[in-house]
Amino acid sequence: MKMINLKINGKDIKVPDGKNIIEYTKDLNIDIPTFCYDERLKSEGACRMCVVEVKGMNRLVASCATPATDGKEIYTHSEEVIKARKEVLELTWASHPNDCVVCDANGSCKLQDYSYEYKIDSIPVYDGHKRDFEINSSNKFFEIDPEKCILCGLCVNVCEQLQGLDALGFSERGYKTYVSFAYNAGMETSNCVSCGNCVSVCPTGAMMEKTEDIFRSWETTRTRTTCPYCGVGCQFDLVVKNNKVVQIDPAPGTPNEGLLCVKGKFAFKFINHEGRLKTPLIKENGEFREASWEEAYSLITEKITGIKKEFGPGAFAGLASAKVTNEENYMFQKLFRAVIGTNNVDHCARLCHASTVAGLAITLGSGAMTNSIAEVKGNDVIFIIGSNTTETHPVIGAFMKQAKAQGAKIIVADPRKIDLAFGANVYLGIKPGTNVALLNAMMNVIYHEGLYDKSYIDSRTENFDKFLESIKEFTPEMGAEICGCKAEDIRKAARIYASGNKAAIYYAMGITQHSQGTNHVKSIANIALLCGNVGKENAGINPLRGQNNVQGACDMGGLPDVYPGYQKVFNKEVQAKFEKAWDVKLDDKVGLSLPHILNGAYEDKIKFMYIMGENPVVSDPDTTHVKKSLENLDFLVVQDLFVTETAQYADVILPASSYAEKDGTFTNTERRVQKIRKAIEPIGESKPDIVIIQEIMNLLGYNQGILTSSQVMDELALLTPIYKGISYSRIDEVGLQWPVKDKKHPGTKFLHEGRFSRGKGLFSPVDYIAAQELPDEEYPLILTTGRVLYHYHTITMTGKNKEINEIVPANYIEIHPKTAALYNVKHMDKISVSSRRGKTIADVHITENIGEMIVFMPFHFADGANMLTNSALDETCHIPELKVCAVKIDNKI
Secondary structure, eight states: EEEEEETTTEEEEEEEESSHHHHHHHHOOOOOSSSSSOOOOOOOOOOOEEEETTTTTSSSSSSSTTOOOOEEESSOOHHHHHHHHHHHHHHHTTOOOOOOOOOOTTTSSSHHHHHTTTTTTTTTTTTTOOOOOOOOOOOOSEEOOOOGGOOOOOOOOOOOOOOOOOEEEESSSSGGGGGEEGSSSSSSSOOOOOOHHHHHHOOSEEEEOOOOOOOOOGGGEEEEEOSSSSSOOEEEEEEEEEEEEEEEOOSSSSTTTTTTHHHHHHTOOOOOOOHHHHHHHOEEEEEEEEEEHHHHHHHHHHHHHHHHHHHOGEEEEEEESSOOOOHOOOHHHHHIIIIOOOOEEGGGGGTTTHHHHHHHHHHTOOOOOOOOOOGGGGOOOEEEEEEOHHHHSSHHHHHHHHHHTTOOOEEEEEBBBOOOGGOOSSEEEOTTOOOHHHOOOHHHHHTTTTTTTTTHHHHHHOOOHHHHHHHOOOHHHHHHHHSSSHHHHHHHHHHHHHOOOOOEEEEOHHHHTTHHHHHHHHHHHHHHTTOSSSSSSTTTTEEOOOOHHHHHHHTTOOOOETTTTTTEEOOHHHHHHHHHHTOOOOOOOOOOHHHOOOOOOTTOOOOEEEOOOOOHHHHHHHHHHHHHHHHHEEEEEEEESSTTTTTOSSSEEBBOOOGGGSEEEEEESSSEEEEEEEOOOOSTTOOOHHHHHHHHHHHHHOOOOOOHHHHHHHHHHOGGGTTTOOOOOTSSOOOSSSSSEEEEOOSSSSSSSSSTTTTEEOOOOOOOOSSSSSSSSSOEEEEEOOOOTTTOSTTTTGGEEEHHHSSSSEEEEEOOHHHHHHHOOTOOOOOEEEEEHHHHHHEEETTTTTTTEEEESSSSSSSGGGOOOOOBTTTTTTBOOOOOEEEEEEEEE
C-alpha cells in the first residue's frame, strides 16, 4: 500500500494514500464542521463548512471532497478558514427562522452548535429572504419543515444512494428551493418506505419525528442496543426520558451501517404500551385475575410436580423463543432438560429455517448463513430466491440496491414481482413450490454449457456423478413448463449466476416452508457447489433469518435433537459432558418437534406446555387445529409482554420484560453475537425471562441460583465449542461471528474456507416433487403467504403502533386483475376465502405483481392466512408447507 506524508496543523504524519483530507483529520480527532458530509455518501463539498487551508493553493478547499496528496501542509482552523466558516453560517442564518428556544431540535442541531462554536450573533448580519413554506405532514411518522431546511442535501442523497429510492428531491430553484416528496405530491405518491434514515441524518430541525412526547436532548439518556425485529441485528440507541423510550437513533458501523427500517426506527411504542402485562395472571372460572409472583409460581410448580409424578417427563413440552435472548433460551432448554427431564423443546425456527438447518448440515456440515451482511455490497451477482428482502430484511435489501448501483447483476425468482425484481437483470415469476424445477433447469444449462467450476468440484466436493444424473436431462423447457416462466429466462439466469466470481444466493421462507423444504435447500447447495461459490468472501449460501434471535435460539439448543451448539442429545460423549456440568442424568432420546408437540396435545399425550414469547395460535399453520390442541392441555403457562392470542388459552400468564429492560445477547442472521443493554426499569412487576426461569428451577428443587446474563454466557461458552471464545467483554463494542474458537479468536467472517465443516461439500441428487396440496376444481387458487414491511411476525409488537396499523390495518389478499375479474371482485372489496382447513376474511388488493390464479396473504393477523394454510410436513425436518395450499374465493362480504 502506498504511503504519503502530510502535515496537519503542524503535525507530521505518514498515512495510507487514497483518502480525502477530512478522513485523515478524523483519524487525528480533529473536528471539522460539516452539514452535507456523510462518509457513506459521495462527497459533494456543497455546504462549504468543511473548508481547510492547503499551503500553496490559492483558495480554500472542501476537505470532504479533496484528496490528500503527498507532502501537503494542511490547516484546519486557520484565521482564514474560521472566517470562511463564519460567513457560511451568517448566510445560512439570514434565511433561517430564529426560533431555537421553541424548536424541537434545540440541543441536537448542528446549525445551533456551530453558531455557538463560531460565535455567530443572534441578529443576522445579512438581510436575507426569509423562507416561507408550509410544513409537509404527509408522512405518518415524520414531517418536513422547509423553513428550517438548509438544503444540505443529506436526506435526498441518503434516500438515493443508501436506500436505493428516489422518494425525496429538490423542488423549485434559487431561494424558493425546498425538499419534498417526489413530484411534490406527498408521501403517498412516492416510493417512500418510511425508513426514517432521512430524519436521522438531518442536521437541523427540518425533518422531525411526529411524537406525543416532549423532550430535549439534555433530558434524555442513550443506550446502545440491538433491534428486536428481523435477523439483520441492527444497532441503535434507545433514547429515554423518565423511564420511557421516546426515540430510536441508528448507530454507525456493523452490521447496519447507520441504516434502519420503519420498524426499527419508529415501531417502539410497544415497550411502554399501556397494555403491557404488569402482574402475573391466573385463570379461574374462565377469567383471568391478577396474582402475586409467589402464587403464580406455587401453582406452576405444583402442576409440574403432579403431572410429572403421574405421567412422567414425556408429558411436558416447551416452546423457546426467537424473540428473547440467548441466555434466556439457554436457561429455558436447561429447565426442560435438566429439571423436568425431557427433550421436548422447540420453537418457531421449526416453521422457518428447520429445512435450512437440515439441508445445509447434510451438504455443508453447518446450517447457518455462510457469509456476512457487509459482503452483500461486494457481490458481483446476487441471486434472490424466495425472499422479499426489501420488506423482510430491509437493510440487507438496501445493501443489495447499493451493490446493483456498483454494477452487480441481480436475479430474482419469486411468485410475486417484488421490489428488487423491478431492477433485476432477470425476473423469474415461478409458481409457489417449484424451486427445485427451476434450480435443476439452471444447473442443466450450467453443466451442458461448461460453465461449472471443475477444479473446485474435483478438490472440494463429492457425489458429483450421482448428482449429475438428476439434472443432465432436466432441460430449461421442462423447468419452464413446471415453473410457469420462460425457458430463455432460465438460461439467462443460469449464465449470469455461473459467470459471477463473487456470486451469492439469498433465500428465505420461499425456499424453506415446503413439504420438500429440505430438498429445496439441497438444491441451493448443489448450484452453489457447482459454481464454486461456497467458502470464499462475497459469495456463499445465505439463508436470511427472519426474527431477531431465531439463529440464537437454535444455537442455544432450543430444538428437540440438540444441546447448545448443535451437539446431538444422543451423542454419549456430549451427553456425559452436559450431565457433569448440570449435575443431573439427561434423556438421550430426541424430543418432539413443534408440530408433533401440538399433535401430542391434541391427542392428550402432552399434558403441560410452557410457551415463552411465542404465539403459535397466529404463527402456526391450521389455526383451528392449534386452538384445539391448546384447549386440550391440562395446564398451559405463557410468558410474554402482552395477553396474546395464545395467552388467552393459558392457565397462568407470566409478565416478561422487553429487550429494553434487560441485558443479554442476540445472534443475528450472519452468526454475529451482539449485546442488548438495559435502558429502562421493568414495566410494572414484570421480570426478565432469565430471572423467571431460574426462580422456577430453584423452586422445583434444582440448585440453579440466579445467574446474571454475563455469567450464563460464561457457562454456555464452557459447554459450546462454537461460542467458546465469546464473553461480554469481547463483544462490548462489536459483536463476534461464530465459530469463535478461543478467547483470542477474531470470529469467522465466512464459513468453509479451505474445508467444509463436514470435510467435503456433498452434492445431493434432488428430483422435483410437487407440493402436497395443489389447485383442483373445488379449490382452484394457489395461496402463498409471507411478511410485509410494516409488520413483524404476529404483530404483538408492531400492532401497538398506531401509525403502523393505519398503513396495514387488517388482513388482505393480493389478486391478479384477471383473477379478480374472473371472480367479479374489485380493489378493497371484502371477501371470504376458504381452504380445506378453515375460512377467513380479507380485503382485496388487485395487483399485476402476482401471477394469475395465485393469491398472496400476509400471515401476521389472527384469523388470517394461517386459518387456511396446510400443516403437511417435510419428513426430514418437520417444517410445515406454509407457502403452498389450495384455496377458493367464496363470496363478497
